[in-house]
Amino acid sequence: MPTTRRQFLSLAGSVTVIPIVTLRPLEATPAMLNTAIRNVVGEAPIRTGKVKLDIPPLVENGNTVPMTVSVASPMTADDYVKSIHIFNEKNPQPNIGNFYLNPSSGRAQVSTRIRLADTQKVVAVARLSDDSFWQVTADIVVTLAACTEEVN
Amino acid sequence: MAALINVPSRAKRGDIIEIRTLTSHIMETGFRRTVDGALVPRDIITSFTCRYNGTEIFRADLFPAIAANPYLSFFTVAKESGKFEFAWIGDNGYSSTASASITVE
Amino acid sequence: MNLWRAIVLAVLVATAPALLAGEIPPDAHRSGYSFMGPDTRAMQDDDTSNPGMLFVLDGEALWGKKTGGADKACADCHGDARSSMKGVAARYPAFDKALARPVTLDQRINLCRANHQQAAPLPYESRDILALSAFVAHQSRGVAITAGDDPQLKPFVEQGRNLFMQREGQLNLACTNCHDDNFEKRLAGSPITQAQPTGYPLYRLEWQTLGSLERRLRSCMTGVRAQAYDYGAPELTALELYLMARARGMPMETPAVRP
Secondary structure, three states, rough: OOOOOHHHHHHHOOOOOOOOOOOOOOOOOOOHHHHHHHHHHOOOEEEEEEEEEOOOOOEEEOOOEEEEEEEOOOOOOOOOOEEEEEEOOOOOEEEEEEEEEOOHHHOEEEEEEEEOOOOEEEEEEEOOOOOOOOEEEEEEEEOOOOOOOOOO | EEEEEEEHHHOOOEEEEEEEEEEOOOEEOOOOOOOOOOOOOOOOOOEEEEEEEEEEEEEEEEOEOOOOOEEEEEEEEOOOOOEEEEEEEHHHHHHEEEEEEEEEE | OHHHHHHHHHHHHOOOOOOOOOOOOOOHOOOOOHOOOOOHHHHOOOOOOOOHHHHHHHHHHHHOOOOOOOOOOOHHOOHHHHOOOOOHHHHHEEEOOOOOOOEOOOHHHHHHHHHHHHOOOOOOOHHHHHHHHHHHOOOOOEEEOOOOOOOHHHHHHHHHHHHHHHOOOOOOOOOOHOOOOOOOOOEOOOOOOOOOOOOEEEEEEOEEEEEEOHHHHHHHHHHHOOOOOOOHHHHHHHHHHHHHHHHOEEEEEEEEEEO
16 A cells, blocks of 8 residues: 555654653652661661662563562571562652562572563562662663553 | 462472472552542551461561462471471451472371 | 644555555465564463453453343353363354344354343443453463364355455455555564454554454554444454454464553
8 A cells, every 4th residue: 555645744744753751640759768767677787789670671561560689698507698678760659569588588689570560660679688778779770652542 | 269389299408408388368559549539448458477386487577568379488397297387367357278298207 | 634644644655565465375374463562462371460461360250140031141051161262262153043244243142142041132342242251262262273164154245255355445445455455564563464363352552451352453443544343243243254254273372462
């Protein structure tokens, strides 16, 4: 089928790339993210390292994003991960999940599926048995699906 | 409603085994609105626990950012034969359980 | 709205250069699976992590549950679905002699409920109809699609094909413009697939639930700014039949997972 005149004119007239912008009334702000982290960590320092966050950097749909978090730890009675806390920057609420482990976990690794309302940062914080805190941050790009249903 | 549990049926003592669970739940965030502008009330699973022969080995607090039909995978050391019990608790009095057994040699 | 302007632009960029390709030869058929990323593929591949399997389990329970005025279960007539239902979904939509038209698997389940169980029909997209239809279609996983082979279906396949080729909506696009001519290009960040209906009902990450092919077709129509046909409309059945006939020979994947 040939290109219609209307299509051609629209194409020719649309040289600039229009960015895809979504406006959401409810967003967790970086301040909310920080507060949520401080609610778990208190005043303790948070060091970067030990924690690994495995999320596809470009997700196919923000409604169901596979995520694996793991912490480098021997998981012995003297040295283990007590808990892992996952946060996000721009969902309506900054918390995603808290996971509580113990030496009999054997491996400090948890997988789940999360919702990300927009392109944003995800932060994982681990609390070790010596009550030190370690974190990692990942930047996730959420692509928008085409031909979605009407919101209802 | 259904839950899918994946626990190895057999393991050697001391093996680190993966446990995977998937359960049916809408996980309504409480942030969505209908076309009329009414807020759809939150309806989520808030807590998950796994016990191994009665001892809690894993627990999770879940928030609206967990996707519908929550999936969780975690690890434990196979210590003895017995039973894993799973419990999901949520809004509006939601509660469901499942179990799986393991033979440890 | 900027999003829609971007989508329109993307569509126009995608469709403008190549509107000559036409129908896809059978040896170039590709399931939507092949367009997905590794994480979404992994979700479909493992039955204990595929959320569609939750519905299959529910469907299995419903299969054995007595219901309606006749107090009969599906299993009371059809026995073990693993043998009796194997390959059935690969033949649907199928011609119904009494109605003299094709019926979808969902409609067949409701006809069975009305005629043999004296039970009320299950609403389209309700959990129970999706669960039963996922359970039945799952028995055909791996079976090659043969829908549309029945000669009585010929005019309906043709009707579906015409609808597939017909431009509609404010964007004035036909299914074929995207799914025959421009698959593997992108639309607002998502790959355009060939629209092969191999995995329905399927679990769509966007929906966060299982959904029927009719639901998917209706989303597409909304996407091109057309008025979507109602659930159960003969046009949707004809489109479903054409898509299944077009996918002839491809293996069923139910329950598939798609973004």
